[in-house]
Amino acid sequence: MTSPAGEPASPFHDLDVFTALPRLSGLTLSPDGQRLVTTVATRDPKGTGYATALWEVDPTGERAARRLTRSREGEAGAEFAADGTLWFTSARPDPVDEDAEKRSALWALPSHGGEARMVLSRPGGISAVSCARAADRVVVTANRLVGASTEAEHAELTKARKDSGVDAILHTGYPIRFWDHDLGPARPELFVLEEGVDPQGEPASDVDAADAEHPERDEQTESASGAESSSASSASLLDPEAIDAPHHLRHVSGFPRSHAFGLDAQLSPDGTFLLTTVATAEARGNVREGTVVRVDLATGEHRVLHDVPGEDASVGPISNAGTRAILVRTPDSTPERAVHPQLYVLDTDTGRTEPLAHDWDRWGQVVAWLPDDSAVIALADSDGRCPVFRIEIATGTVTQVTREDEAWADVVLSPDGTTAYGVRSSYLFPPEVARIDLATGQTTRLLNPTARPEVPGTLEDVETVTEDGTRVRGWLVLPEGPVPDGGHPLLLWIHGGPLSSWNAWSWRWCPWVMAARGYAVLLPDPALSTGYGQEFIQRGWGQWGQAPYTDLMALTDAVEERPDIDPQRTAAMGGSFGGYMANWVAGHTDRFRCVVTHASLWALDGFGPTTDASFYWTREMTERMQEENSPHRFVSEIVSPMLVIHGDKDYRVPIGEGLRLWYELLASSGLPAGEDGSTAHRFLYFPQENHWILAPQHAQVWYEVVLGFLGEHVLGEPAPALPRTLGL
Known part of the structure; x- marks a missing residue:
């Protein structure tokens, strides 16, 4: 169907136009509450894939959205650090070493703008990055070959497999694949990003090798005045713009576990520890994702906080004080009893749990704590919608905040706790960034990078x-x-x-x-x-x-x-x-x-x-x-x-x-x-x-x-x- 001018009556009448519509997803908020960043995917010039870019959206709704990144390979997984640096992953080539192998690497965009810099690249790539809200702590998730105990060994083994053309995998546990990819011989591990050369004497990353081949980088740094050098030395250790220095990864997740589907981590606001759920293999091919581990990020020491046989568990956000976290406990279903996840509050020191809102007949997903830790913000499917809810910690009282025919995702909270931002959609419009007044439930569409297509x-x-x-x-x-x-x-x-x-x-x-x-x-x-x-x-x-x-x-x-x-x-x-x-x-x-x-x-x-x-x-x-x-x-x-x-x-x-x-x-x-x-x-x-x-x-x-x-x-x-x- 076309209009009198010969154009499609709507994007949905022409499949080529429909598949080319930009697609928005994800949201991160800077610690000061002044910057929102989302991801927009657009079809590539060949029409055989989608490339993603980071866009900034004005939380006040006054300024038009602006594009922050641009590359053929795209960017993903954006996270703001406490100092306002925007971290993300990308397979874009390093401008200093154009011959380097393309793979997902860690990049940083300074808070004051300018060019993004590749901070670290390694064999096997970088999967995800997490940042503490109130401290200079960056945690990276990346795959490491099981036979490697250091990054140097991982690089050596990766090269040996590649050079020999071997892609065989010898499994000793279950599962062996997930969704559309094989599991093993590498598995996801957690690392702390640190500045300087690895104390084990390994090359910190591919980027450091590139620095050695391009001494003009160091010359540019050394040409700064003494005052500037002094200022740089006192800046954030993780500010890639202030200190053009090598970085390395310090492994912190060396605990026994099965070949899990993934490895999520919740980072404490002060950056001193993280919580993660460990999958363990059991008899007859069963895998239980129920062991909650606390990892001290200064020492790498870990200890089990929660481990109950016969249930899966997953960790939600950690409170602002760092003393509590949300835990979702799901007893193993049986052919007679359906799966039933329920919310708990976990003491991050003792591991003690307390039920939360067990009278609420919905499956809640907690996304944030209010600044005073008195309540949490949650999402839940409800009657063909997915509204935003508030749950009081002391009483478990649940209050529905949003009331429109919408489904919310990627909800983040302003520093003062009065406003939330999220990605909403319905069957009338695709995902878009919007603001929520948590007191009234009123929602406002912000000035988005994408327009709403008119539905037919x-x-x-x-x-x-x-x-x-x-x-x-x-x-x-x-x-x-x-x-x-x-x-x-x-x-x-x-x-x-x-x-x-x-x-x-x-x-x-x-x-x-x-x-x-x-x-x-x-x-x-x-x-x-x-x-x-x-x-x-x-x-x-x-x-x-x-x-x-x-x-x-x-x-x-x-x-x-x-x-x-x-x-x-x-x-x-x-x-x-x-x-x-x-x-x-x-x-x-x-x-x-x-x-x-x-x-x-x-x-x-x-x-x-x-x-x-x-x-x-x-x-x-x-x-x-x-x-x-x-x-x-x-x-x-x-x-x-x-x-x-x-x-x-x-x-x-x-x-x-x-x-x-x-x-x-x-x-x-x-x-x-x-x-x-x-x-x-x-x-x-x-x-x-x-x-x-x-x-x-x-x-x-x-x-x-x-x-x-x-x-x-x-x-x-x-x-x-x-x-x-x-x-x-």
């Missing part, structure tokens, strides 16, 4: 009551313009998770692309969805084919009774758990003209042992539950044409699920094949994509094939012309 339709809240008396709700996207005769065609879009909710904008699952083609899109939250209480999750726990399925059908029935919906032209689709439900739907009803299933679970007995975290799956279903709830048993009942989509690098739902589904659809489904053996089923395969389809050119192909499949079977359009890039 309207959004409504819909709900129904099931046969067992349960309220089930969702969002209904309606296309703009007059209602066609018979009503809009309907697309039932089922979310993944399953422990999640349709509440925030998604670039991967964007209903407005469908609305731009005339579809009404139903986004339901069935049993197992978060934000409706623990019992709502328990209804579907281990029984995926029961309450989640009947909830979906009940809300679809209710929406199809509307005069603006055509119940004869409907389709169902979903990804991950939503793909599982799409497969289950296809085997249990013929009401949908076609079904699209992305990264879907098909045979649960095969999925469980091959997913990247099998131990979680064993807590979800018994073998009998797996058999009863496995969609593959109903393949002969499938009569709707199915579009199967899968990425080969998907380790969460391995490619074997898609391969088996495709073969059994062709061999055993109830949809008759043509005389020449042709079928209406289709399989769209991405060799280099993971659980999601991330590359913009592949996302465009994904939408084109899906829209063509829907158009053929729902709208009765001729078989679509396939994207030329498919080579067909």
Whole structure:
């Protein structure tokens, strides 16, 4: 659809324009509360990826956003230090050593502006950086080969593997892969960034070697006057602009643990210690992420604060006084008992815990303490939104702060505690930076680096009551313009998770692309969805084919009774758990003209042992539950044409699920094949994509094939012309 001037009516009418829209994420606030920095991703010139840049947003909402960084490789993970230095990671080349290998390195941008400087680069790169709010302390997360005890050994082993062309990994524990990448032989470790040459006599980093090859750096420093030199020597040790000196990493996380998925750390405001959760391997391939360790950052000494068998734990923010922290404790689920994370307050010295807001029937994520430590600010899925909440530490009283139809993320607090800033979105607009008055709950959109695209339709809240008396709700996207005769065609879009909710904008699952083609899109939250209480999750726990399925059908029935919906032209689709439900739907009803299933679970007995975290799956279903709830048993009942989509690098739902589904659809489904053996089923395969389809050119192909499949079977359009890039 185009406007009279020949331009697309909206970005959602043109997939090339849609995939080129800038995408905002993340937020960090300077310690003085004067600077907000976010990240904006834009499509690269070749259209085969996205590059990120750091942008500054004015907290007062008076000045336009300004770009801080610019490079082909992009920047990420921005964090303000106590002195106002902005630290980040980037694979951009070092301007002093253009021949150096490109990898994610540590960079710093001085508080007064100017050029960013590469501070440290090492084999294996830098994963993340954390800064103390009130002290000159920077902690870095980086992968180190397990066989190395020093950075020099790590560099030597890395070079040996590279030079020999060996990428084999010998595993001794579990897990062995995560999402789309292998785990090992390196694992994430924590380091303190320090100035000077490593006391072990190692080269501090690649940057130091570059300094030695370019003595003009030192000459420039030495040319300063004595007064200037004196001033520099008294400046912050971590100010890369004040002291152009080498830096090195001091390892502080040398405690026994399994090959964990990651290693998060909460840094105390005064920079004296950090808290982290250690994953430990147990019998029968189980991994428990439940040991909370306190690490003294001056000595590297660590001690266990919390370790309770039979539960996972994760650490939240540390209080301003440094004496308490938020702890989320999650007892191991069983096939009979759903997962149930709950908040606690942890004493950072003794490890003693006290329950916090256990009467609140939501899964809270605490993001900040108020300046006087009397309360915390939290986020939680709630009724198809993700509002901001305040929780009193003394009483556990929970107060909802924001009230709009929005989902908040990356919330940070002003120094005086009166204002919060965050990234908000809804199904009406993509992520943007906004300000919250914590006293009134009033929100204000700031002057963002990105504009709100105009959506081609309207959004409504819909709900129904099931046969067992349960309220089930969702969002209904309606296309703009007059209602066609018979009503809009309907697309039932089922979310993944399953422990999640349709509440925030998604670039991967964007209903407005469908609305731009005339579809009404139903986004339901069935049993197992978060934000409706623990019992709502328990209804579907281990029984995926029961309450989640009947909830979906009940809300679809209710929406199809509307005069603006055509119940004869409907389709169902979903990804991950939503793909599982799409497969289950296809085997249990013929009401949908076609079904699209992305990264879907098909045979649960095969999925469980091959997913990247099998131990979680064993807590979800018994073998009998797996058999009863496995969609593959109903393949002969499938009569709707199915579009199967899968990425080969998907380790969460391995490619074997898609391969088996495709073969059994062709061999055993109830949809008759043509005389020449042709079928209406289709399989769209991405060799280099993971659980999601991330590359913009592949996302465009994904939408084109899906829209063509829907158009053929729902709208009765001729078989679509396939994207030329498919080579067909």
